Amino acid sequence: MEPSDEVLLAQYKQGDARAFRTLMERYTAAIYNLAYRFLRDPMEAENVTQETFLRVVTALPSLRLDVPFKPYLFRIAVNLCHDLARKKRPTLFSELDSPDGHNPIESLTDPTPDAWERLADAELAARVNQALLDLPVPYQTVLWLRYGEDFTYEEIAQTLGLPLNTVRTHLHRAKHHLRARLAREMTDE
Amino acid sequence: MIIPHLTPDQVEQLCDNELDATQRRVIEQHLEGCPLCRARVVQATRIQVALRAVPHLPLPSDLVNRIETRVTLEQMRRARLPFLVLAMLGSLLVAGWFCLELALALQANGILDFWTLLTSYSEQFSMELLFALLEAVPLTETLLTVCALLTVGVFTQQLVETLRPRPIR
Numbered sequence: 001m002e003p004s005d006e007v008l009l010a011q012y013k014q015g016d017a018r019a020f021r022t023l024m025e026r027y028t029a030a031i032y033n034l035a036y037r038f039l040r041d042p043m044e045a046e047n048v049t050q051e052t053f054l055r056v057v058t059a060l061p062s063l064r065l066d067v068p069f070k071p072y073l074f075r076i077a078v079n080l081c082h083d084l085a086r087k088k089r090p091t092l093f094s095e096l097d098s099p100d101g102h103n104p105i106e107s108l109t110d111p112t113p114d115a116w117e118r119l120a121d122a123e124l125a126a127r128v129n130q131a132l133l134d135l136p137v138p139y140q141t142v143l144w145l146r147y148g149e150d151f152t153y154e155e156i157a158q159t160l161g162l163p164l165n166t167v168r169t170h171l172h173r174a175k176h177h178l179r180a181r182l183a184r185e186m187t188d189e
Numbered sequence: 190m191i192i193p194h195l196t197p198d199q200v201e202q203l204c205d206n207e208l209d210a211t212q213r214r215v216i217e218q219h220l221e222g223c224p225l226c227r228a229r230v231v232q233a234t235r236i237q238v239a240l241r242a243v244p245h246l247p248l249p250s251d252l253v254n255r256i257e258t259r260v261t262l263e264q265m266r267r268a269r270l271p272f273l274v275l276a277m278l279g280s281l282l283v284a285g286w287f288c289l290e291l292a293l294a295l296q297a298n299g300i301l302d303f304w305t306l307l308t309s310y311s312e313q314f315s316m317e318l319l320f321a322l323l324e325a326v327p328l329t330e331t332l333l334t335v336c337a338l339l340t341v342g343v344f345t346q347q348l349v350e351t352l353r354p355r356p357i358r
Contacts, residue, residue, distance in 0.1 A: 021257060028253050033246050046249055050256050057260050058267075117232060121239070128239035146205075147240035153207060172201055175236060 005069035013060060024053060027070075030149050031077045037133075037140050038081040048084065052077045071158035074151075078141070078159060085137070131181045139174035146171060195219065195226045204233045270351055277344035284337035291334045294327040 003011075003022075011019035031052055035045035055076050056063070119127065132140055145151040145159065157167045195203070195216060202208050203216055220227050295301050303322060 017261075020260070021253075024253050024256055024260075028256065029245060029248050032248055032252065036246055042249065046252060049252065050259055053256050053260055054263055057263060117235070121235070124235060125239040125242040128236065129243045132240070132243060143240060144243075147237060148243060148245070153205075168198060168201070172197055175201070175233070176197075178240075179232075179236065 006065050009063060009069060010065055013063075013065075020057075023069075027073060028053075031074070033148065034074065034077055034141070034144060035081055037144050038078070038137055039085060044084055048077060048080045051080055055080075068155070068158070071151075071155045074145070074155075074159040075161070127182055127185065128178065131178055131185070134181060135174065135177055138170070139177055142167065142170045143174045143178070194223065195229065200226070200229050200233050203230060204237050266351055270348075273344060273348045273351060277341065277348055280337060280340040280344050284334065284341050287330065287334040287337045291327065291330040294330045298325055298327065300325050 003019075005023065005026075008019040008023050012023070028049060032045050032049045035048040036042060039045055039048065052073065056073065132143060135143070142156060142160070145156050146153075151159065153164055153167050153171075156162075156171075157164045160167070162170070199208075199216060203213070208216065220230065300322065303325070307318060307322070
């Protein structure tokens with residue numbers, strides 16, 4: 001059984017460099033993917049990944065072992081992405097438009113299936129992959145954390161510094177945008 | 190318990206396994222008799238499956254090793270910090286001592302008095318007097334003081350470099 005993040009951190013604090021190597025191998029790909037989806041630049045994603053682990057090393061003497069490490073690590077990465085993306089003025093959650101014409105009540109009873117529902121699973125997966133890249137970054141971030149990295153709602157809330165209900169709302173809106181984009185693509189074809 | 194159609198949140202929470210046992214039981218009972226909500230759950234599940242199938246981007250080659258190297262260098266850099274502080278303080282003390290020695294030497298061989306006289310009677314100033322003044326300067330003390338001050342400068346610069354936060358490039 002693999003040691004937990006907190007166990008590895010405790011070992012690293014006592015001078016075991018291999019423990020930190022294990023942590024890096026565990027999370028480097030996830031951090032890189034998150035940073036790339038946020039910044040859309042492989043070099044900047046690489047820099048954010050490096051800087052994230054450097055910040056952990058710097059904060060090591062004061063790092064608490066009773067707090068989950070994974071949301072803390074990803075929180076650092078998200079904050080670094082925010083700092084870098086500030087130059088490009090990222091879309092904030094507060095600026096996202098509410099889904100145009102979206103009426104949750106109507107969607108309960110509208111029986112018309114979307115065109116993408118007739119797609120085979122493989123083709124749907126490919127289209128979802130492309131549509132995900134076209135979503136606003138905040139939506140892409142919550143979707144990626146939930147379904148790409150298997151974060152729980154609580155972990156997403158801790159990582160992004162949002163209340164739990166807000167995370168649920170953002171996930172719901174993100175998937176609505178995704179479905180709307182898929183439907184639009186199918187209509188345009 | 191009869192519930193109306195599932196809300197979008199309930200559909201998402203069902204698909205995400207975020208419901209407790211009681212809530213799940215109630216919703217599953219509703220689904221048994223509601224083809225519309227069943228269709229919505231199927232739709233949401235397909236989207237989730239497709240999202241989970243989104244491939245991870247490949248890592249740049251050797252990224253983990255490069256990060257490890259940089260982390261090691263950063264640790265070595267920070268480990269030097271106490272020694273840099275001690276070295277800077279030590280060189281500052283030595284430089285201070287040499288400055289004092291230089292001042293005493295200048296006082297002892299009369300250069301300070303000579304300089305005071307020279308500046309008071311500037312009309313008497315000449316190049317010969319200036320060369321005489323320079324010849325009287327205690328060379329050893331002066332060189333040691335200059336070297337000590339340069340050493341302080343080098344250690345201070347290294348300390349500032351170590352403490353300075355590095356921006357993300």
